[in-house]
Amino acid sequence: MSEGTTKRNFPWEDFHGPNLGYVMEMYDLYKEDPNSVDKDLRTIFDESGSPAQDVNEGKSSLPSETNIPVNAVKMKKVAEAVKLANNIRTYGHLNASIYPFEDATEKNEFLRLEEYDLTKEDLLEIPVELLCQDAPEDVKNGLDAYEYLKDVYKKSISFEFSHVHNYEEKTWLKQVVESGEIFKTLTTDKRLSILKRLTEVEGFEQFLHRTFVGQKRFSIEGLDMLVPILDELIAGAVQGGTKSINIGMAHRGRLNVLAHVLGKPYEIIFSEFQHAPNKELVPSEGSVGINYGWSGDVKYHLGANLQIKDENTVRAKLTLANNPSHLEFVDPIVVGYTRAAQEVRTATGYPKQDVNASMAILIHGDAAFPGEGIVAETLNLNSLTGYQTGGTIHIIANNMIGFTTESRDSRSTKYASDLAKGYEIPIVHVNADDPEACLAAVFIATEYRKRFNRDFLIDLIGYRRFGHNEMDEPATTQPKLYEKVRKHPTAKVLYAKQLENKGVLTPEIAEKIENDVQQKLETAYQKVPSKRVAEVHDIQLPETILNGLPDIKTAIAHSQLLDLNQSLIKWPTNFNVFTKLQKILERRAKAFSNEGKAEWALAETLAFASILEDGTPIRMTGQDSQRGTFAQRHIVLHDSETGEFYSPLHTLPNAKASFAVHNSPLSEGSVIGFEYGYNVFAPETLVIWEAQYGDFANAAQVFFDQFIAAGRAKWGQKSGLVMLLPHGYEGQGPEHSSGRLERYLQLAAENNWTVANLTSAAQYFHILRRQASILNREEVRPLVIMTPKSLLRNAQTVSDITELSEGKFHSVIEQSGLGENVSKVKRIVLCSGKIAIDLTDKLKTIEIDKDLVHILRVEEIYPFPKKDIETILQKYSSLEELTWVQEEPKNMGAWTFIESNLREVAPEGVSVNYIGRQRRQSPAEGDPNIHKKDQERIVTDALTWNNLILSIR
Numbered sequence: 001m002s003e004g005t006t007k008r009n010f011p012w013e014d015f016h017g018p019n020l021g022y023v024m025e026m027y028d029l030y031k032e033d034p035n036s037v038d039k040d041l042r043t044i045f046d047e048s049g050s051p052a053q054d055v056n057e058g059k060s061s062l063p064s065e066t067n068i069p070v071n072a073v074k075m076k077k078v079a080e081a082v083k084l085a086n087n088i089r090t091y092g093h094l095n096a097s098i099y100p101f102e103d104a105t106e107k108n109e110f111l112r113l114e115e116y117d118l119t120k121e122d123l124l125e126i127p128v129e130l131l132c133q134d135a136p137e138d139v140k141n142g143l144d145a146y147e148y149l150k151d152v153y154k155k156s157i158s159f160e161f162s163h164v165h166n167y168e169e170k171t172w173l174k175q176v177v178e179s180g181e182i183f184k185t186l187t188t189d190k191r192l193s194i195l196k197r198l199t200e201v202e203g204f205e206q207f208l209h210r211t212f213v214g215q216k217r218f219s220i221e222g223l224d225m226l227v228p229i230l231d232e233l234i235a236g237a238v239q240g241g242t243k244s245i246n247i248g249m250a251h252r253g254r255l256n257v258l259a260h261v262l263g264k265p266y267e268i269i270f271s272e273f274q275h276a277p278n279k280e281l282v283p284s285e286g287s288v289g290i291n292y293g294w295s296g297d298v299k300y301h302l303g304a305n306l307q308i309k310d311e312n313t314v315r316a317k318l319t320l321a322n323n324p325s326h327l328e329f330v331d332p333i334v335v336g337y338t339r340a341a342q343e344v345r346t347a348t349g350y351p352k353q354d355v356n357a358s359m360a361i362l363i364h365g366d367a368a369f370p371g372e373g374i375v376a377e378t379l380n381l382n383s384l385t386g387y388q389t390g391g392t393i394h395i396i397a398n399n400m401i402g403f404t405t406e407s408r409d410s411r412s413t414k415y416a417s418d419l420a421k422g423y424e425i426p427i428v429h430v431n432a433d434d435p436e437a438c439l440a441a442v443f444i445a446t447e448y449r450k451r452f453n454r455d456f457l458i459d460l461i462g463y464r465r466f467g468h469n470e471m472d473e474p475a476t477t478q479p480k481l482y483e484k485v486r487k488h489p490t491a492k493v494l495y496a497k498q499l500e501n502k503g504v505l506t507p508e509i510a511e512k513i514e515n516d517v518q519q520k521l522e523t524a525y526q527k528v529p530s531k532r533v534a535e536v537h538d539i540q541l542p543e544t545i546l547n548g549l550p551d552i553k554t555a556i557a558h559s560q561l562l563d564l565n566q567s568l569i570k571w572p573t574n575f576n577v578f579t580k581l582q583k584i585l586e587r588r589a590k591a592f593s594n595e596g597k598a599e600w601a602l603a604e605t606l607a608f609a610s611i612l613e614d615g616t617p618i619r620m621t622g623q624d625s626q627r628g629t630f631a632q633r634h635i636v637l638h639d640s641e642t643g644e645f646y647s648p649l650h651t652l653p654n655a656k657a658s659f660a661v662h663n664s665p666l667s668e669g670s671v672i673g674f675e676y677g678y679n680v681f682a683p684e685t686l687v688i689w690e691a692q693y694g695d696f697a698n699a700a701q702v703f704f705d706q707f708i709a710a711g712r713a714k715w716g717q718k719s720g721l722v723m724l725l726p727h728g729y730e731g732q733g734p735e736h737s738s739g740r741l742e743r744y745l746q747l748a749a750e751n752n753w754t755v756a757n758l759t760s761a762a763q764y765f766h767i768l769r770r771q772a773s774i775l776n777r778e779e780v781r782p783l784v785i786m787t788p789k790s791l792l793r794n795a796q797t798v799s800d801i802t803e804l805s806e807g808k809f810h811s812v813i814e815q816s817g818l819g820e821n822v823s824k825v826k827r828i829v830l831c832s833g834k835i836a837i838d839l840t841d842k843l844k845t846i847e848i849d850k851d852l853v854h855i856l857r858v859e860e861i862y863p864f865p866k867k868d869i870e871t872i873l874q875k876y877s878s879l880e881e882l883t884w885v886q887e888e889p890k891n892m893g894a895w896t897f898i899e900s901n902l903r904e905v906a907p908e909g910v911s912v913n914y915i916g917r918q919r920r921q922s923p924a925e926g927d928p929n930i931h932k933k934d935q936e937r938i939v940t941d942a943l944t945w946n947n948l949i950l951s952i953r
Helices: 017-032 039-048 072-095 120-124 142-153 167-178 188-211 226-239 254-260 266-273 327-342 373-383 418-423 435-452 479-487 491-501 507-526 558-568 579-589 600-613 669-681 694-708 711-715 741-746 761-773 801-805 834-842 866-873 895-905 928-942
Strands: 157-160 244-249 304-310 313-320 358-365 392-398 427-431 456-461 618-622 659-663 686-690 722-724 754-756 783-785 812-814 827-831 853-858 860-862 881-889 911-917
Touching: 072 120, 072 142, 072 157, 120 142, 142 167, 157 435, 167 435, 188 226, 188 254, 188 266, 188 435, 188 491, 188 507, 226 244, 226 254, 226 313, 226 358, 226 392, 226 435, 226 456, 244 254, 244 327, 254 266, 254 313, 266 507, 327 358, 327 373, 327 669, 327 694, 373 418, 373 669, 392 435, 427 435, 435 456, 491 507, 558 579, 558 600, 558 801, 600 618, 600 761, 618 669, 669 686, 669 694, 686 761, 694 711, 694 741, 741 754, 741 860, 741 895, 754 761, 761 783, 761 801, 812 866, 827 834, 834 853, 834 881, 834 928, 853 866, 860 895, 866 895, 881 895, 881 928, 895 911, 911 928
Parallel strands: 244 313, 244 358, 358 392, 392 456, 427 456, 618 659, 618 686, 686 722, 722 783, 754 783, 827 853, 827 881, 881 911
Antiparallel strands: 157 427, 304 313, 754 860, 812 853
């Protein structure tokens, strides 16, 4: 703008987005042929002159000073009307009838015409297309469009799409809402089927309430439409060819979903309420039933599976995931199920994914969705390459209260769903008392996922008829709310009245539906055994679990190892490997020459390659896992000039299965949950999760406690998940030193997993191959490995190639060069992991009487290798002392677990002692000099018998 001029208040600047684009398009047509546009637009263009030029190129949308329109007032009216229409779309949900207890007549009208300096007469002159391009034919002018938009956006279903940035998605969402496409006219049969479903849902809850008085059931009442919503989602998915639907939810409404969506027989649920034996009620294997572990779980934690059949053909598998009381933590597990079901892993390279093959449905609590951080972590996975599943359907089962906490105390946002806005997930709020609006929400959610393969959220807003559980009195803390609840008709009653008013339902039909439901419940109850308490018996482990792992051959021929290594150090001729990395890879190429040595990372890669040749797929994820946190792995190479990547593990000539490796987001909880779910759903796959440092797993402790360690005992849910946790005291301070070995040992029982702390590349090679070999066997169990950091390149951990080709995994390793005179050994030092290497290095700097001291490396801490250690100890007749040595504080590490085990194996008269750091609050010192001094003390004391060192070099 030239000096001395002022910017006019010109109305074209008020047009933006699709509206401005539409005006520009119409103006282009007008210039070619004035009669080709609506007469109202023609009048505006005739009087106003040219609109903006080249808006898309970023030039000013204002006309020049010499081109001010004659009818600026009229243009201003148009601009204000367009602004009003857009504000209805953006803020209409604030005036929608989405709350069951809200009186719509008490609402104040907002977005009124006078606030935009508009009158009805002004709107009559504005073309419909400027305000609502997708309006139905009976919308004739701007005033009609205004009234139509208000009606669309203030129903018992409302929409939040303005945070969706993708233009195509946002345009489609607007079109499908404003065209009325989502508001389908339901047939009489469909309406009656909904009423019948609501009658079943309500009848089931009321039957439980009066039959099992005071027992917890976490009823669905107030959100009854959740079940018909799931019915509709599942039916739509199956009709679209989806073969697997996976559901995750907490307690609220779970029994109803089990009964009516998963088809769990009423009689089995009833038997669980009265603690009657239900084994005789469980159908044959492959049918719907309860898959107990040996310790079991409460009824509202259990999951189930259902085969959806068309005559004798199985069309899809429906799964409700087992879930403990940690609410949202099942979310990433179910997403992991879904990714596993979408992938085909039988060919080399990355698995082939079909997002239509499986779908996830996550049912959240309204307090938990914004309150639990795992929700945000899971939402963040939705578009990431290694984790996306083509869109999860989220449903917030919103009863407007969490336990006894009202919404104003449980979140800082207006809606429970607001967290989803940060991930650009479209949101529909819908009143749970309006069944047909709920089905409209399902329609748009399903179509959006199908079209854009992205997440969608339905905020199902209802209430909770009883307390948090049925023994709770909610009026204690919410007297006013529960006065309304007691007076409020149920969704079934409201819908039945609506259908009667429309002439769809007669009292006779309603009565028959009610009687049929009650008869079915009574008949099922009669099948429950009369014995009220099952015979109490001791928990018995299956023999395959009790007996531990079988002896498995894990060595492979030297020639096969050589061929694999040759394949692993090849890359395309035009691929530019980073110079420093190329030297590392060339060094690996020489591993089989001369004496033939394999360091840690090479042993791992050879294990992976051999497992792929055996036909076992591998999936590995973690922060920086492609390269390795310590720049040790390099199984994905990046071209130093183009940035393209290449993995030799994808081009192995004899591989028979896929290999996937993904760098994960900076999230431990969602990622370990996802990998556990993937592993449970794809048990033939070696799934590996690697922590950047072992203590990072702290942020995922719920998954270890409630799922990985105990899932099989509670639910019979098998897992062979591998967890790599870098561990070892390097003087780096409290964090990054300890992988918290003690936590996994505290959870260790009933052969639930293997916990190892290894000291050589060969040991790592063999334990990985052993784990891969048990994946589809009853003996399968998770594997926790305290992996090294500095030891990755330590010469003491390098193994001869013959140890890979001829060796096996050893639960205990004896230190070479010590204790050879078995009649003189007084002290046997037992240790694990890095401290064993520190002891080996110390032996080079001091001179000791090697007949007095011997060292045993306990490589597999759990299951504790009792027999192996007893066999070794039998050789030492003069033994006086067993000493456990560790670098962790006394109240951490393995000592609290190992002490009782050592006392069991110690020969009579042999003492059991400890050498290590004293009990501490923090895992390690912050000062590296103090660390070094304490570490020196530990290894020196361990190698000293009666504090006598022959000499120090």
